[in-house]
Amino acid sequence: MYVIETKELVKTFGEFTAVDGVNLTVEKGMIFGLLGPNGAGKSTLINILTCALRPTSGTALISGLDVAGDRKDVLSIIGVVPQEKSFYEDLTVMENLIYFGSLYSMPRVEIKRKAHEILNLLRLLDKKDKKSKDLSGGMKTRLNVACALIHKPEVLILDEPSVGLDPVSAMALRETIKKVNSDGVTVLITTHDMMEADELCHRIVIVNRGKIVEEGTPGELKAKVGVEKILIKSTPGEYHALAEKIEKIASVEETEDALTISSSDFQSILPKVLEIFREANETVVDITASKPNLKDVFIHATGEEWK
Numbered sequence: 001m002y003v004i005e006t007k008e009l010v011k012t013f014g015e016f017t018a019v020d021g022v023n024l025t026v027e028k029g030m031i032f033g034l035l036g037p038n039g040a041g042k043s044t045l046i047n048i049l050t051c052a053l054r055p056t057s058g059t060a061l062i063s064g065l066d067v068a069g070d071r072k073d074v075l076s077i078i079g080v081v082p083q084e085k086s087f088y089e090d091l092t093v094m095e096n097l098i099y100f101g102s103l104y105s106m107p108r109v110e111i112k113r114k115a116h117e118i119l120n121l122l123r124l125l126d127k128k129d130k131k132s133k134d135l136s137g138g139m140k141t142r143l144n145v146a147c148a149l150i151h152k153p154e155v156l157i158l159d160e161p162s163v164g165l166d167p168v169s170a171m172a173l174r175e176t177i178k179k180v181n182s183d184g185v186t187v188l189i190t191t192h193d194m195m196e197a198d199e200l201c202h203r204i205v206i207v208n209r210g211k212i213v214e215e216g217t218p219g220e221l222k223a224k225v226g227v228e229k230i231l232i233k234s235t236p237g238e239y240h241a242l243a244e245k246i247e248k249i250a251s252v253e254e255t256e257d258a259l260t261i262s263s264s265d266f267q268s269i270l271p272k273v274l275e276i277f278r279e280a281n282e283t284v285v286d287i288t289a290s291k292p293n294l295k296d297v298f299i300h301a302t303g304e305e306w307k
């Protein structure tokens with residue numbers, strides 16, 4: 001069974017279709033990314049999954065529970081990290097967790113036990129009695145996540161959590177998400193930051209104009225674009241002679257001061273290419289690799305520019 005499953009999910013606003021027949025499945029234990037440009041429909045989809053919006057048609061299930069029908073049960077098994085800080089600045093770290101736990105009618109001893117566990121996991125235990133407003137930016141980010149975890153959700157859902165964070169806090173957030181995930185929580189995160197999606201997510205769907213246009217691991221998606229290129233410079237640089245040998249195993253282009261080799265499988269090609277250089281008594285002085293990134297994947301999938 002999937003932790004998240006949508007079937008032909010549609011959300012329209014008047015004439016406009018923001019989510020257009022989305023079939024999404026997220027397996028337990030994943031960090032799953034929804035990647036897409038502004039206006040793609042990511043937040044609308046998240047709002048449906050977190051029971052903040054009702055779908056126009058189609059279904060969305062979280063651990064088998066219908067978000068439109070079993071709202072209360074769904075909310076008890078998801079943790080939602082809003083983009084804005086959800087905690088109270090004037091409360092201490094522990095007081096915030098007690099407050100959020102009490103919203104779920106958890107017994108106080110259970111809240112405290114879980115709070116210790118989370119604060120330990122997120123490296124905030126020594127700050128438990130500190131006023132939240134006195135935490136550093138990175139710590140506040142971690143507290144925001146901690147508040148969403150107090151009721152032991154199965155799924156953590158974050159909508160563009162790194163927008164507006166400084167690079168250090170953004171890195172702290174990624175580490176936090178990985179930790180929470182390794183602790184057994186399935187994660188769904190939206191982003192339009194391709195580097196973030198690439199670094200963090202086990203699987204990604206690319207969303208454009210309300211539709212899923214690609215799905216896979218970051219590696220699979222980039223592999224779909226196909227070729228990578230490597231530029232090699234060597235001395236003395238008899239590139240024509242080298243090219244004649246290399247073209248038997250890969251596509252090669254000669255320029256005045258380098259060879260550009262294209263292949264969809266450099267793992268097996270590169271050692272052979274380097275062997276050709278060595279046999280020709282060429283000393284490699286520079287190798288530059290250019291790999292496709294998720295932006296290339298988007299352009300490849302949609303034929304549109306990433307805006």
Ligand SMILES: Nc1ncnc2c1ncn2[C@@H]1O[C@H](COP(=O)(O)OP(=O)(O)OP(=O)(O)O)[C@@H](O)[C@H]1O
Nearest residue numbers: 013016018036037038039040041042043044045192
């Ligand atoms: N309540 C609403 N009424 C009318 N249109 C809406 C409403 N909410 C969203 N939309 C439209 O639906 C589309 C998708 O919006 P959504 O916020 O889901 O995009 P997004 O992928 O989250 O974008 P971003 O990366 O900018 O956050 C947009 O064109 C938006 O203008």
Ligand SMILES: [Mg+2]
Nearest residue numbers: 042043044160
């Ligand atoms: Mg959004």
